[in-house]
Amino acid sequence: xxxxxxxxxxxxxxxxxxxxxxxxxxxxxxxxxxxxxxxxxxxxxxxxxxxxxxxxxxxxxxxxxxxxxxxxxxxxxxxxxxxxxxxxxxxxxxxxxxxxxxxxxxxxxxxxxxxxxxxxxxxxxxxxxxxxxxxxxxxxxxxxxxxxxxxxxxxxxxxxxxxxxxxxxxxxxxxxxxxxxxxxxxxxxxxxxxxxxxxxxxxxxxxxxxxxxxxxxxxxxxxxxxxxxxxxxxxxxxxxxxxxxxxxxxxxxxxxxxxxxxxxxxxxxxxxxxxxxxxxxxxxxxxxxxxxxxxxxxxxxxxxxxxxxxxxxxxxxxxxxxxxxxxxxxxxxxxxxxxxxxxxxxxxxxxxxxxxxxxxxxxxxxxxxxxxxxxxxxxxxxxxxxxxxxxxxxxxxxxxxxxxxxxxxxxxxxx
Amino acid sequence: xxxxxxxxxxxxxxxxxxxxxxxxxxxxxxxxxxxxxxxxxxxxxxxxxxxxxxxxxxxxxxxxxxxxxxxxxxxxxxxxxxxxxxxxxxxxxxxxxxxxxxxxxxxxxxxxxxxxxxxxxxxxxxxxxxxxxxxxxxxxxxxxxxxxxxxxxxxxxxxxxxxxxxxxxxxxxxxxxxxxxxxxxxxxxxxxxxxxxxxxxxxxxxxxxxxxxxxxxxxxxxxxxxxxxxxxxxxxxxxxxxxxxxxxxxxxxxxxxxxxxxxxxxxxxxxxxxxxxxxxxxxxxxxxxxxxxxxxxxxxxxxxxxxxxxxxxxxxxxxxxxxxxxxxxxxxxxxxxxxxxxxxxxxxxxxxxxxxxxxxxxxxxxxxxxxxxxxxxxxxxxxxxxxxxxxxxxxxxxxxxxxxxxxxxxxxxxx
Numbered sequence: 001x002x003x004x005x006x007x008x009x010x011x012x013x014x015x016x017x018x019x020x021x022x023x024x025x026x027x028x029x030x031x032x033x034x035x036x037x038x039x040x041x042x043x044x045x046x047x048x049x050x051x052x053x054x055x056x057x058x059x060x061x062x063x064x065x066x067x068x069x070x071x072x073x074x075x076x077x078x079x080x081x082x083x084x085x086x087x088x089x090x091x092x093x094x095x096x097x098x099x100x101x102x103x104x105x106x107x108x109x110x111x112x113x114x115x116x117x118x119x120x121x122x123x124x125x126x127x128x129x130x131x132x133x134x135x136x137x138x139x140x141x142x143x144x145x146x147x148x149x150x151x152x153x154x155x156x157x158x159x160x161x162x163x164x165x166x167x168x169x170x171x172x173x174x175x176x177x178x179x180x181x182x183x184x185x186x187x188x189x190x191x192x193x194x195x196x197x198x199x200x201x202x203x204x205x206x207x208x209x210x211x212x213x214x215x216x217x218x219x220x221x222x223x224x225x226x227x228x229x230x231x232x233x234x235x236x237x238x239x240x241x242x243x244x245x246x247x248x249x250x251x252x253x254x255x256x257x258x259x260x261x262x263x264x265x266x267x268x269x270x271x272x273x274x275x276x277x278x279x280x281x282x283x284x285x286x287x288x289x290x291x292x293x294x295x296x297x298x299x300x301x302x303x304x305x306x307x308x309x310x311x312x313x314x315x316x317x318x319x320x321x322x323x324x325x326x327x328x329x330x331x332x333x334x335x336x337x338x339x340x341x342x343x344x345x346x347x348x349x350x351x352x353x354x355x356x357x358x359x360x361x362x363x364x365x366x367x368x369x370x371x372x373x374x375x376x377x378x379x380x381x382x383x384x385x386x387x388x389x390x391x392x393x394x395x396x397x398x399x400x401x402x403x404x405x406x407x408x409x410x411x412x413x414x415x
Numbered sequence: 416x417x418x419x420x421x422x423x424x425x426x427x428x429x430x431x432x433x434x435x436x437x438x439x440x441x442x443x444x445x446x447x448x449x450x451x452x453x454x455x456x457x458x459x460x461x462x463x464x465x466x467x468x469x470x471x472x473x474x475x476x477x478x479x480x481x482x483x484x485x486x487x488x489x490x491x492x493x494x495x496x497x498x499x500x501x502x503x504x505x506x507x508x509x510x511x512x513x514x515x516x517x518x519x520x521x522x523x524x525x526x527x528x529x530x531x532x533x534x535x536x537x538x539x540x541x542x543x544x545x546x547x548x549x550x551x552x553x554x555x556x557x558x559x560x561x562x563x564x565x566x567x568x569x570x571x572x573x574x575x576x577x578x579x580x581x582x583x584x585x586x587x588x589x590x591x592x593x594x595x596x597x598x599x600x601x602x603x604x605x606x607x608x609x610x611x612x613x614x615x616x617x618x619x620x621x622x623x624x625x626x627x628x629x630x631x632x633x634x635x636x637x638x639x640x641x642x643x644x645x646x647x648x649x650x651x652x653x654x655x656x657x658x659x660x661x662x663x664x665x666x667x668x669x670x671x672x673x674x675x676x677x678x679x680x681x682x683x684x685x686x687x688x689x690x691x692x693x694x695x696x697x698x699x700x701x702x703x704x705x706x707x708x709x710x711x712x713x714x715x716x717x718x719x720x721x722x723x724x725x726x727x728x729x730x731x732x733x734x735x736x737x738x739x740x741x742x743x744x745x746x747x748x749x750x751x752x753x754x755x756x757x758x759x760x761x762x763x764x765x766x767x768x769x770x771x772x773x774x775x776x777x778x779x780x781x782x783x784x785x786x787x788x789x790x791x792x793x794x795x796x797x798x799x800x801x802x803x804x805x806x807x808x809x810x811x812x813x814x815x816x817x818x819x820x821x822x823x824x825x826x827x828x829x830x
Contacts, residue, residue, distance in 0.1 A: 016471050050496065056431050057503045064506030073514050074499035077492035081465065084489035088472045091479030099488050103518065104563055148519055 007162035010044035042078025068113035079139035212267030422577035425459035457493025483528035627682030
């Protein structure tokens with residue numbers, strides 16, 4: 001007998017029909033002899049409805065400072081409803097079940113309301129309840145501060161709740177049910193021949209998540225990796241009784257390394273900034289990074305170059321597309337301090353990446369990548385690499401072409 | 416400076432526009448120098464929506480026993496949303512405010528989920544928060560059990576929350592905002608000349624509430640009376656700046672006693688049962704009451720008589736209309752034990768009552784009442800009296816006529 005945590009997102013519990021279906025999936029695991037804790041999101045659309053109420057009132061004036069604590073209390077009600085409803089659906093199938101709200105578990109967080117981080121989970125009550133065969137239905141996305149206020153983990157925080165809870169409950173596995181049936185070699189909307197991976201390593205999943213694959217939240221993968229907790233990604237939309245193996249995200253095993261590249265990711269949320277005619281002062285890159293950090297802008301890829309015409313240094317880097325205006329304003333303000341003449345920017349760019357732990361032991365991966373891009377005359381503007389990934393910044397017009405070229409070059413359709 | 420509790424029902428917080436209006440009413444009291452705690456219901460319609468979700472799942476099967484604990488967790492989310500939203504609206508007016516959920520106060524209850532009773536409120540945190548000028552916006556209708564589960568007080572429980580909280584916080588007054596502007600001498604839909612009372616005693620209000628006046632919950636009036644906490648009933652629908660004195664419910668004062676009758680109440684939720692040809696056994700009435708209590712049916716008026724024709728005893732009593740079938744079944748089952756031959760019932764009856772603490776010191780009140788009814792040929796079937804009220808059971812067809820006759824006989828249009 002093992003203990004598992006099952007997590008269901010908003011579309012999986014969108015209405016009573018879906019909630020009944022989820023109760024059936026839980027019942028199957030209980031029938032298989034497992035102790036089961038479930039983490040649920042709000043019914044889809046509900047969080048947006050609640051946020052709209054808050055935003056409307058918030059727009060009344062600027063008086064009175066932050067309202068994030070009250071935002072959390074209002075919005076957390078969405079998961080409260082779902083957890084109670086699923087517990088009822090389970091009891092009406094004859095199972096023992098009860099709901100657990102963040103403050104009842106308790107799932108402790110810091111006081112960064114609306115984007116809180118989990119500081120600890122210690123729930124002997126829930127542990128013994130699970131041992132007694134009672135399914136624990138937890139409201140995801142929420143916790144409680146040491147001031148006894150409700151805090152939410154921010155959008156998508158339910159994945160993190162589920163993994164953190166699985167770690168705290170010493171679960172054997174965390175199953176994340178979603179609207180796709182696993183992790184694919186790339187976006188099937190771009191490459192119809194994309195294949196579902198049976199397994200993928202934590203490291204690869206982490207790269208894919210931060211490079212634009214939206215199936216799992218980065219924080220939840222980090223947490224699972226640090227605690228060596230296997231995650232299974234599978235669909236909650238499968239027909240009753242249909243096979244639903246999903247993708248297992250776990251520590252790397254020998255076999256995985258034979259695969260050179262596991263997936264191709266892309267992101268269009270990038271913008272490129274180039275500073276021209278930089279003075280060659282020591283600590284210049286540090287100053288730029290400092291200016292961006294002060295403006296809460298995360299710098300991603302950086303490349304330094306020399307202009308042939310005037311022999312002056314240039315620097316190109318990327319930021320999130322929605323941070324572009326903030327970044328440009330901060331650079332303009334620090335122009336003298338950093339020491340550059342002009343800057344230009346472009347938000348018509350995309351980042352395309354290949355990821356695979358096999359890269360560590362295989363040579364020629366970069367060569368295959370750049371040849372495939374060159375054959376399609378795709379110009380690479382910036383390159384960034386890690387031990388297990390290579391990312392390139394290209395004109396966004398070529399995104400789909402580049403993804404297809406790379407998927408084919410690494411023969412991922414046979415993965 | 417005094418401390419007051421303000422309570423707003425579902426129609427008073429029906430939408431964001433109404434919530435903003437309520438924030439204005441609260442701001443007025445803060446501006447007047449008061450420490451203010453507010454108790455809110457769910458936005459009107461919201462509780463029904465949540466109950467419908469629960470009922471739908473509940474109907475799936477009979478497996479799994481009670482779901483009242485989960486019902487409470489789901490339904491309590493309605494007040495959670497309103498309390499957060501009002502706290503935000505208050506901050507955006509520049510006031511200090513925060514929400515308090517039942518478990519945060521904490522408002523402790525017993526474990527009778529969905530109809531819990533308050534067992535205690537001890538909130539030094541809220542007390543000091545109010546002293547610091549922070550408006551406390553409490554989710555009404557909900558508390559927490561000593562097993563750390565959410566419990567609701569049952570429909571209408573927000574009045575009781577508000578009064579209990581006012582008592583615990585040693586408030587000077589509890590203002591109940593509703594959709595009428597006070598307590599009237601009778602239902603203005605029946606008697607357009609009905610007058611709003613400036614004051615009414617707890618005892619009178621208690622009788623009126625239990626006799627069918629629906630403005631205040633009986634439990635909340637009892638609690639206020641036992642703790643000598645004045646309640647003011649007033650409307651939340653008044654235009655900004657319009658006078659809104661309402662009705663003050665408080666301990667009787669000399670002047671009140673000069674008023675013989677304060678109000679006329681009526682209820683059509685009655686049914687009459689008559690047991691015929693009863694054996695004259697000792698403890699027979701006790702047996703009937705026992706049979707009703709076992710069936711969870713509350714017996715109201717009782718009258719015993721002798722039939723002229725066969726010289727056998729009859730017994731007539733009233734029960735709530737929706738309990739009639741249950742009562743009849745229970746009586747049929749206990750027929751032998753109680754010892755009666757036949758029974759008949761009638762749910763086409765109404766109870767009309769006059770209430771007034773002046774009755775204690777004035778004679779001739781009953782005479783005036785029965786003369787007024789006799790003049791209109793209204794037949795009285797059962798009579799019940801207390802120190803400060805007289806109730807009669809009549810054919811429901813005559814309800815409005817009787818109410819008007821009594822209102823006029825006691826000159827309440829000049830109250």
